[in-house]
Amino acid sequence: MASTTTELKVSAFLAYKFIAKGNRGTSALTILIMALAFVNLMFTTSVFDGMGDATEKQVIDTLYSNIVIEPKDDEVYIKNPDSVVKKIIHVPGVIGTSAQYVTGATIAYEERSGAWSIRAVDPDDERTVSLVPDMMIAGEYLSKYDRGEIIIGKEIAGGHGGSLEHISLGGVVVGDTVEVTFTNGVRREYRVKGIFDTNFIQSNQLAYVTEKELESVLGIHDMASQILVKTDTKGEEGRFLNQFVELGVHEDIKPWTVYAGIVATLTQSFSVLNTLTGAIGFFVAGVTIFIVIYVSTVSKRRQMGILRAIGIKESIIIRSYIFQAVFYAMCGCIAGLVIMFAILVPYFIKHPMVFPMGNVTLLIEQKAAIVRSVGLIISAAIAGFLPSWRAVRETILDAIWGD
Amino acid sequence: MMKRDGQDTIIATRNLSRTYVMGNMQVTALNQVTIDIRRGEFAAIMGKSGSGKSTLLHQLGLLDTPTEGEIMIDGVDISRLSESEQTRFRLEKFGYVFQEYAILPELTALENVYLPAMALGLSQDECVTKGVDALEKVGLAERADHRPRALSGGEQQRVAIARALINKPKILFADEPTANLDSASSKQILELFRALNRDIGQTVLMVTHELEDADIVDRVIWLADGEVVEREG
Numbered sequence A: 001m002a003s004t005t006t007e008l009k010v011s012a013f014l015a016y017k018f019i020a021k022g023n024r025g026t027s028a029l030t031i032l033i034m035a036l037a038f039v040n041l042m043f044t045t046s047v048f049d050g051m052g053d054a055t056e057k058q059v060i061d062t063l064y065s066n067i068v069i070e071p072k073d074d075e076v077y078i079k080n081p082d083s084v085v086k087k088i089i090h091v092p093g094v095i096g097t098s099a100q101y102v103t104g105a106t107i108a109y110e111e112r113s114g115a116w117s118i119r120a121v122d123p124d125d126e127r128t129v130s131l132v133p134d135m136m137i138a139g140e141y142l143s144k145y146d147r148g149e150i151i152i153g154k155e156i157a158g159g160h161g162g163s164l165e166h167i168s169l170g171g172v173v174v175g176d177t178v179e180v181t182f183t184n185g186v187r188r189e190y191r192v193k194g195i196f197d198t199n200f201i202q203s204n205q206l207a208y209v210t211e212k213e214l215e216s217v218l219g220i221h222d223m224a225s226q227i228l229v230k231t232d233t234k235g236e237e238g239r240f241l242n243q244f245v246e247l248g249v250h251e252d253i254k255p256w257t258v259y260a261g262i263v264a265t266l267t268q269s270f271s272v273l274n275t276l277t278g279a280i281g282f283f284v285a286g287v288t289i290f291i292v293i294y295v296s297t298v299s300k301r302r303q304m305g306i307l308r309a310i311g312i313k314e315s316i317i318i319r320s321y322i323f324q325a326v327f328y329a330m331c332g333c334i335a336g337l338v339i340m341f342a343i344l345v346p347y348f349i350k351h352p353m354v355f356p357m358g359n360v361t362l363l364i365e366q367k368a369a370i371v372r373s374v375g376l377i378i379s380a381a382i383a384g385f386l387p388s389w390r391a392v393r394e395t396i397l398d399a400i401w402g403d
Numbered sequence B: 001m002m003k004r005d006g007q008d009t010i011i012a013t014r015n016l017s018r019t020y021v022m023g024n025m026q027v028t029a030l031n032q033v034t035i036d037i038r039r040g041e042f043a044a045i046m047g048k049s050g051s052g053k054s055t056l057l058h059q060l061g062l063l064d065t066p067t068e069g070e071i072m073i074d075g076v077d078i079s080r081l082s083e084s085e086q087t088r089f090r091l092e093k094f095g096y097v098f099q100e101y102a103i104l105p106e107l108t109a110l111e112n113v114y115l116p117a118m119a120l121g122l123s124q125d126e127c128v129t130k131g132v133d134a135l136e137k138v139g140l141a142e143r144a145d146h147r148p149r150a151l152s153g154g155e156q157q158r159v160a161i162a163r164a165l166i167n168k169p170k171i172l173f174a175d176e177p178t179a180n181l182d183s184a185s186s187k188q189i190l191e192l193f194r195a196l197n198r199d200i201g202q203t204v205l206m207v208t209h210e211l212e213d214a215d216i217v218d219r220v221i222w223l224a225d226g227e228v229v230e231r232e233g
């Protein structure tokens, strides 16, 4: 039916005229409110996405790198970790490995003590998979042949304003001696060589000694609790996993995501909040459009009656209002994105929010932006439809002469 | 151009009634009205306030549905038309001029005029050509690009008339088109109707309460209490 294009043309013509030649102030205000509704929809999501992103980065950079190779289920250690490393080190995209021991220990300083995890690493290897060596806030990182020295995270040291100050050692400084009791009962004194701060509560609760140091404590050598593997890309861990298996790695191979339970919990608990604010945002935007269109249909009631009287179809009139609503919503989305990118994102880059997972800035995911824009436009279309549909329900005579 | 194609009937009503029910009161606004309007006729509907003039015009103009009776327009029994067919019928065959000027303030005079042509599916060029043509007929061609707020009441009413003429309607309906105008403008509008009727044979059906209008029209249909009467004061 050619008349459909005609109808669309007339609807678009009326909508265009009503917007372009109607009240500029009303249009500007409507678009502003739409923009704020959009920002409201996007803001919480971008904070959560930013938190997730920050957490992911932290987990990879300061905790587990991209891939973790662990002993098979029934074993405590990977035997001969060098042979495993040799198998995978030449895989394209693998840019670092670090075999290490992980053990529990009680660390005590004066009358305070606590249980923490200690990693024993080869400092040179560790630098290829972790950013912790670059995050020293006091003293220095370990060197390969250090014995009797330990570096500790700021949540262990205390005195640096961490979130877990109450269970810390209460202000250990570089050069202090702490007493470490390992799970096998061995007790040794260590000089604190350095203190690091990753901004991430998890990695700030770790302590590091050299591999050689711990081997002498445990009386074993040439083993590892885990091998961290750094890859040059994020998100392709599955591909590397398959390749490692093909190359004959028989140990347990896991991507970092398995350890990032905190990310999942965080996302889940926030997603409820996120959905709620989203629903409210759509509702507010919908109601705004509804009111704007409603006021317009009321003030144009008689004119619409006349248009119907002279033979303009109701569907043309309804559609002209839907077009207006959609136009306002689209402008609102664009203006909202401009506000986000031109004002809010730069602001939070300058003044990041401080969360336990580190400094968080807004992350605007394309998918989130598209979903919310489409949602906003759909709720605007519905909100534009309702009052105009209602307006053409009444008889032509009531519309023109009714009160 | 003289075009008086005979004495054929364009509107015929048989026993047309319209009763309004208000609570338990019934108001018979039209009572058994039987009239014939000839093609090319300039007819006025006159009568006291409340006599049913507007009601009759609304029935004939398909803006309301009669309680009883038949209406044949241009050979079509309009009771057989669906609502959307009636809308189309109005767009193609009728032109309306109301008491209020009733044009859209956001559109220019020309755009107001060609809107019904656009709704018929005419191209932009055709719309503009026809619109300018219609504005010329009402003597407002040079005001084509003005918005209504820049036009006087009489000029706005002439824009409304041009809009009513754009699709070359079979019948032009007008309900007290001069009620809001000063006498000079009123005269101009009436002369415009007269000229349209004379020059292009436009059928015009106009409600008026100005007695002197009776002299200018071909025929007066007098109404009293919803009934057609011979003649009233």
Ligand SMILES: Nc1ncnc2c1ncn2[C@@H]1O[C@H](COP(=O)(O)OP(=O)(O)OP(=O)(O)O)[C@@H](O)[C@H]1O
Pocket (backbone or CB within 6 Å): B020, B021, B022, B027, B028, B029, B047, B048, B049, B050, B051, B052, B053, B054, B055, B056, B209
């Ligand atoms: N919607 C309605 N509901 C109830 N009664 C109505 C309605 N419309 C008109 N009437 C009644 O029908 C009768 C005829 O009204 P109509 O509007 O046709 O008169 P009119 O001749 O046009 O009067 P006027 O010269 O004042 O315009 C009046 O008694 C009026 O009160």
Ligand SMILES: [Mg+2]
Pocket (backbone or CB within 6 Å): B053, B054, B055
């Ligand atoms: Mg009347």
